[in-house]
Amino acid sequence: MEQSIGIGVSVVVIYATVAFIGRKFRISARYERKPRILNTWSALDNGIDPTETDQQ
Numbered sequence: 001m002e003q004s005i006g007i008g009v010s011v012v013v014i015y016a017t018v019a020f021i022g023r024k025f026r027i028s029a030r031y032e033r034k035p036r037i038l039n040t041w042s043a044l045d046n047g048i049d050p051t052e053t054d055q056q
Contacts, residue, residue: 040050 038046038048043050
């Protein structure tokens with residue numbers, strides 16, 4: 001029983017340490033995705049037909 005409590009406390013301490021380090025050191029900005037400008041190629045990814053015009 002005492003061994004289980006020790007293991008549980010160790011897991012909580014390790015998890016808290018990892019979470020703290022993860023918040024302190026952010027990923028470099030070059031790895032974060034930026035919103036893409038909607039061009040004809042990305043419009044197709046969103047299901048928008050670029051050949052249609054907005055004339056209604």
